[in-house]
Amino acid sequence: MKKFEHKDLLGMSQLSVADIELILDTAESLKEISSRDIKKVPTLRGKSIVNFFYEPSTRTRTSFEMAAKRLSADTVSLSASTSSMVKGETLIDTARNLQAMNPDIIIIRHSASGAPHLLAQHVEASIINAGDGINEHPTQALLDLFTIREKRGRIEGLKIAIIGDISHSRVARSNIIGFNKMGAEVTVSGPPTMMPVGIGELGVEVVNNPAEAVKGKDVVMMLRIQLERQSQVLFPGLREYATYFGLTEDLLKTAKKDALVMHPGPINRGVEIASSVADGPRSVILDQVANGVAVRMAVLYLLIGGTKA
Amino acid sequence: MKIWIKSGTVVDPVKGTSKKSDVIIERGKVAEILPPGVFKGERGKFREIDASGKLIVPGLVDMHTHLREPGYEYKETVATGGMAGVAGGFTALACMPNTMPPNDCRSVTEFILEQAKRADRCRIYPVAAITVGQKGERLTEFGDLKEAGAVALSDDGWPVTSSELMRRALEYAHYHGMAIISHSEDRSLSEGGAMHEGSVSTRIGLPGIPAASEEIMVYRDICLARLTGCPVHIAHVSTAGSVELIRRAKEEGLSVTAETAPHYFSMDHRAVVGYDTRTKVNPPLRTPEDVEAIKAGLAEGVIDAIATDHAPHSSLEKDLEFERAAFGMIGLETALPLTLELVRGKTLSLPDAIKKLTWNPASILGVPGGSLTIGSVADLAIIDPECEYVLREEDIQSKSKNSPFIGKALKGRNDLTIVGGRIVWERKT
Numbered sequence: 001m002k003k004f005e006h007k008d009l010l011g012m013s014q015l016s017v018a019d020i021e022l023i024l025d026t027a028e029s030l031k032e033i034s035s036r037d038i039k040k041v042p043t044l045r046g047k048s049i050v051n052f053f054y055e056p057s058t059r060t061r062t063s064f065e066m067a068a069k070r071l072s073a074d075t076v077s078l079s080a081s082t083s084s085m086v087k088g089e090t091l092i093d094t095a096r097n098l099q100a101m102n103p104d105i106i107i108i109r110h111s112a113s114g115a116p117h118l119l120a121q122h123v124e125a126s127i128i129n130a131g132d133g134i135n136e137h138p139t140q141a142l143l144d145l146f147t148i149r150e151k152r153g154r155i156e157g158l159k160i161a162i163i164g165d166i167s168h169s170r171v172a173r174s175n176i177i178g179f180n181k182m183g184a185e186v187t188v189s190g191p192p193t194m195m196p197v198g199i200g201e202l203g204v205e206v207v208n209n210p211a212e213a214v215k216g217k218d219v220v221m222m223l224r225i226q227l228e229r230q231s232q233v234l235f236p237g238l239r240e241y242a243t244y245f246g247l248t249e250d251l252l253k254t255a256k257k258d259a260l261v262m263h264p265g266p267i268n269r270g271v272e273i274a275s276s277v278a279d280g281p282r283s284v285i286l287d288q289v290a291n292g293v294a295v296r297m298a299v300l301y302l303l304i305g306g307t308k309a
Numbered sequence: 310m311k312i313w314i315k316s317g318t319v320v321d322p323v324k325g326t327s328k329k330s331d332v333i334i335e336r337g338k339v340a341e342i343l344p345p346g347v348f349k350g351e352r353g354k355f356r357e358i359d360a361s362g363k364l365i366v367p368g369l370v371d372m373h374t375h376l377r378e379p380g381y382e383y384k385e386t387v388a389t390g391g392m393a394g395v396a397g398g399f400t401a402l403a404c405m406p407n408t409m410p411p412n413d414c415r416s417v418t419e420f421i422l423e424q425a426k427r428a429d430r431c432r433i434y435p436v437a438a439i440t441v442g443q444k445g446e447r448l449t450e451f452g453d454l455k456e457a458g459a460v461a462l463s464d465d466g467w468p469v470t471s472s473e474l475m476r477r478a479l480e481y482a483h484y485h486g487m488a489i490i491s492h493s494e495d496r497s498l499s500e501g502g503a504m505h506e507g508s509v510s511t512r513i514g515l516p517g518i519p520a521a522s523e524e525i526m527v528y529r530d531i532c533l534a535r536l537t538g539c540p541v542h543i544a545h546v547s548t549a550g551s552v553e554l555i556r557r558a559k560e561e562g563l564s565v566t567a568e569t570a571p572h573y574f575s576m577d578h579r580a581v582v583g584y585d586t587r588t589k590v591n592p593p594l595r596t597p598e599d600v601e602a603i604k605a606g607l608a609e610g611v612i613d614a615i616a617t618d619h620a621p622h623s624s625l626e627k628d629l630e631f632e633r634a635a636f637g638m639i640g641l642e643t644a645l646p647l648t649l650e651l652v653r654g655k656t657l658s659l660p661d662a663i664k665k666l667t668w669n670p671a672s673i674l675g676v677p678g679g680s681l682t683i684g685s686v687a688d689l690a691i692i693d694p695e696c697e698y699v700l701r702e703e704d705i706q707s708k709s710k711n712s713p714f715i716g717k718a719l720k721g722r723n724d725l726t727i728v729g730g731r732i733v734w735e736r737k738t
Contacts (some may be wrong), residue, residue, distance in 0.1 A: 092628050112630030113514040114584030133632065135514025173514055197510030197517065 004302035008120045011136035012177040020181060024146050026298035027291070033070055034293055041304050044073035047104040049209050051077040052094075053130070054110040059265055059289060060139070064107050067296035070306070073104075091115060092122050093154075099123040104304045108132075112168075126303040134168045140264055141174035143295040145182060145258040147288050151260055153206060157185035161213045161255075163245065164223025164272055165194040165234070170263040172223060176202050189213035190245060193234040210245055217255045221262040222247050224273045238271050248274045252282065260284050310337045310356050316345040317360025317691060322367065322664035323680045332365055334687040337730035338691070340630040342683055356732070358725065360691050367681040368400025368431075368688035368728065372670035373465070373490070373544060373568060373616035376402065378424055378432070379417065380409025385621040385708045387421060390641070391430035393619070393707035395734035396691035397642040398723030401432040401678055406443065407466040413438035413449045415457040415729065422458045422670050430731050431728050434676055436490065438681040439478045441468050448478060451485045460674050463490035465544060468526055472498070478534050483539040488673055490542045493526035493551070494592070503632045505578040505593040513632060518568065531558040531565055540564035542595070542673055544616050547573045547592040549602030556611045566673050567606075568614040571640060571647035574603045574656075574712075577738055580713060584631040587713040590620070591636035604656045607665065614670040615662075617644045621709030639707045642700075643714045649694055649721035696707040697723040 002022050006014065015023075023206040027153075033041055053061050068075045083223065084194045089097075091110070098106060105126045108116050113133030120127040131137040149155055160179055166172045166188050179186045186204040188195070200206055214220055216303075225241060232260045235241050252261065261282045278285060312334040319330040319342060331348050333341035333355075341348060350357075376390040383651070385393075387404075394402045394644050397683040404421065406412035406598030412421060418435045423626040425433035437459035439447050441467065453678060460472050470474040482489045499522040504510050506517020527543055530555060535539045543555060546569045568700075572590060577597045580588045588594060620637025648666060649659045657665070678688050697720045702710050726734035 090628065091630055110630065112632040114632075115630045117584050132514070133514055170514060195504050197519075198511045198513040201508045202512065264701060 001281070006303070008116070008130045009299055009303065010116050010120060010127065011134070012138045012141050012174045012181070015181070017181055020142070020145065020178065023142055023295065023298050023302060024300060025150060025179055027146050027294040030301065031291070031294035033297070034290070035276055037141050039070050040072055042072045042271070043301060044071040045200050047073040049075045049105045049107065049300065049306055050098055050103045050249055051075060052080065052081045052106055052107070052108045053100070054080045055131070055132070057109055059292065060076070060109065063289070063292040064130060064296050067300055070293070071297055071300060073300065091118060095119045096143060099125060101225050105300060110187070110222050117182055118287045128299060133170065133172055136174045136220055138174050139172040139292070139299060140171050140298055141178040142299070143288055143292040144221070144262060146291045146295050147262070147284055148260065150291065151284060151287070152218065155179070158184045158218040159187070159216060160184050160219040160221065161187045161189060162221045162223065163174065163189045163210050163213060163247065166190055166199060167194045167196045167289045168226065175221065176204055180190045187213050187217070188242070190283065191235055210247070211254065213249060214247070214251055219260045219262060220247060222265065225268055225272045230299050246274065247277050248270050249276055249280070251276055262288060266288070269288055311354060312358065312730070313348070313355035314351050314360045314365055314691065315356045317363045320366045320660055320663045321681055322660050322668045325658070325660045327364070327659055330365070331497065332689070333719065334727065334730050337687055338686050339681065339683055339685050342681070344364050346479045350452060350535050358516055362695070363724065364692070364694055366398070366690050366692060367667045368690055368726065369398045369645065369666045369671045369680050370401045370676070370678055371399050371617050372403045372614055372674055373570070374402040374404050374619045374641065375407065375621065375637070376404040376421070377621055378408060378418060384623050387424035387433060388430065389706070389708040390429035390619070390621070391425070391428045393639070393641040395617040395684040395704070395726040395728070396429050396723065398645045398692060398726060399431060399641060399693055400688035400690065400726060400728045401434060401676065403436050403460060403674055404567055405433040405436050405465040406438040411438050411443045412436070412459070413441050413443065415453050418454055418457040418459045432678070434674060436461045436463050436465070438462070438594070439464045439469055439489065440474065443689045444530045445470050445474065448474070448481060449711045450489060451482055455485050455487055458648060459487070461488040461490055463492065463544065465490065465492045468492050468494045468496060472529060472533065475530070477592070478536055479533055479537045479539040479541060483537070486675065488540065488542050488675065490544050491526070491530045491562055492544050493523055493530055495525045498522035498525070502593070503589060504581045505595050507578060507596055508592040509581060510579045511534065513584070515581070520548040520550055520595065520599070523548050523592050524554060527554050531555070531563065534558065534565050535669065540566065543567040545570050545573070545616070546603065546606070546612055547594055547595050547599065549599045552602045552611055553604035556606070556609070559611060567611065568616040568670070569607065569612050570616055570618040571644050572638060574600055574607065574651065575647045576713065579641070585713060586627045586629065586631055586634035587638055589631060589634050589636055590638050604651065607651065608656050613665065614673060615644065615648055616670060617641050619707070621707055622711045627711050637711065639705070639709055641668045641707060641713050642705055643712060645692065645723055646719040646721040653720070687727055689727050690723050692721065692727040693724050694721045696720065698722065
């Protein structure tokens with residue numbers, strides 16, 4: 001059996017094509033568990049997993065917790081407001097204290113880029129990056145790859161557009177890296193105020209006009225526009241954003257006939273994506289969520305179940 | 310005790326020469342500089358130092374240091390910073406006013422000088438704040454500060470945002486004969502940034518600080534120098550654009566001077582990959598192209614001085630998420646080897662390199678030192694330029710250890726430092 005040779009999952013940048021394929025294949029075999037009557041296997045019985053979320057999250061946190069429980073691991077969840085962070089404890093100290101309780105995995109979401117990397121240097125437990133600042137969100141990229149592969153049978157050669165706030169999106173960063181590694185062609189688009197300097201060096205085509213970016217694509221991935229960014233002078237307002245950068249039914253018609261519409265959630269209906277598109281036949285947004293559990297089960301299993309058995 | 314330094318290469322940055330010589334020190338002054346073998350001193354009357362294969366240079370003058378006292382003694386004190394200075398070959402340090410309270414009045418300046426006297430290690434030249442509390446609202450009492458012993462003025466760490474206030478500061482400081490050292494940064498562009506905005510920040514997902522945030526304010530300060538006819542000194546130049554602006558200002562004949570720090574010609578933004586907070590510094594490490602431009606600026610004399618911007622921080626400020634960590638790295642003990650690298654790389658001649666660490670900063674500040682001639686005060690350093698070593702944390706004299714050069718191979722080291730004719734540092738071999 002192929003082995004997953006990493007202690008931590010910090011980002012897509014650390015994974016090889018073989019690693020990614022192993023995770024996706026494992027997820028495929030584990031997906032079926034979630035559709036059983038009794039959604040539980042004993043694979044990770046006796047393992048403990050800490051869900052450590054410094055930032056609010058519904059989807060990712062629940063998804064990890066569900067994944068852990070379906071593999072029979074014991075889980076503990078911490079959030080910023082209930083952790084000692086509010087008492088002024090540093091990340092490293094919190095991590096050392098958690099480590100003292102000897103968990104097998106710490107899943108961390110944090111508003112600062114590189115926080116999981118810092119944690120990984122200070123604890124023995126495996127670290128999973130569940131989103132760090134504007135850097136990476138590897139399990140999101142993996143579940144997106146899984147969803148595309150499931151729907152299209154392949155990733156290589158597909159044309160994919162990612163549209164929105166590329167600068168502040170860890171989903172975009174992880175997906176750009178993942179899609180590139182798996183041989184897809186990536187186009188990014190969005191307001192120039194949200195396009196990071198030197199993004200082209202990551203191996204993507206930059207097209208500011210979404211109408212051009214969507215044309216002929218196999219996959220159109222819309223990013224959530226963070227409403228609080230309005231105050232940061234990045235764009236004038238939601239109405240204008242929706243008009244020039246939102247995915248409407250008309251715009252979607254220019255993509256390939258069978259194009260997939262994706263979104264990492266939570267969606268702003270009528271802003272970056274029209275309701276009719278989000279709920280429409282091309283949308284795989286809820287499939288992404290469903291697959292998230294399978295992919296996270298695979299990651300948990302590969303980090304602490306597979307190699308130590 | 311009289312000192313007889315034998316057979317070293319005396320570097321005279323003012324004349325631009327380096328010559329094999331003996332140096333005799335008596336009563337705190339340089340008594341003689343002679344060709345080797347000429348001087349016949351009586352045995353036992355001199356402390357004899359064999360300097361063969363070594364360089365004898367004027368004591369280095371750092372025009373930009375943070376000694377953290379008063380207020381942040383857990384990071385550094387005048388005593389520990391002074392020790393780090395003399396270990397690195399410095400005999401004079403100009404310390405920035407961003408202490409707690411800030412050095413914006415006579416009592417703080419006098420306190421710093423009092424601590425310097427107690428430490429009795431190297432010369433300390435306080436730089437006072439331009440504005441009260443470094444708040445950028447009203448001028449401090451330049452005259453009173455000068456009388457108390459402050460040599461220059463800066464709101465370092467904070468730019469003087471108001472151009473009107475900066476204009477008046479330049480005019481008023483000129484009247485008192487004090488240099489204004491400008492921390493040139495447009496905070497509205499840099500706010501929230503953690504590293505240089507460019508391909509690396511995009512790749513590793515850190516908020517960026519564009520080069521323009523520095524260049525806009527450098528240009529403003531140049532315009533104010535033109536408007537007022539008063540000198541301005543630009544601190545820690547880090548970008549190619551700033552070098553170009555200063556070059557043109559100098560060609561125009563304006564009294565604009567500039568310094569850079571060793572990390573800006575020794576490291577670039579790729580060092581930040583891995584989120585090592587010791588590489589987090591303001592202005593940030595820039596691109597390899599900027600590094601080349603800084604070197605060219607030094608070679609062409611656009612950048613007059615090399616200053617450390619020695620910024621000690623403890624683990625409290627550095628063992629954190631990158632975005633939350635404080636800006637700054639220590640530099641007193643690495644400035645010399647990093648500058649000598651420029652000599653080995655043919656960017657600067659040896660006398661020119663030493664000049665940027667001695668005569669030029671001393672001249673800009675208007676303080677003595679920076680030259681090595683008969684009759685001058687005996688502030689000097691004996692350097693082993695060929696010594697190769699790996700910098701270890703335990704060798705660092707500074708109270709703080711936030712250097713990205715720890716673990717790196719360096720070449721060239723200060724062996725012995727003399728201040729006012731007294732040996733204040735001698736490396737144990």
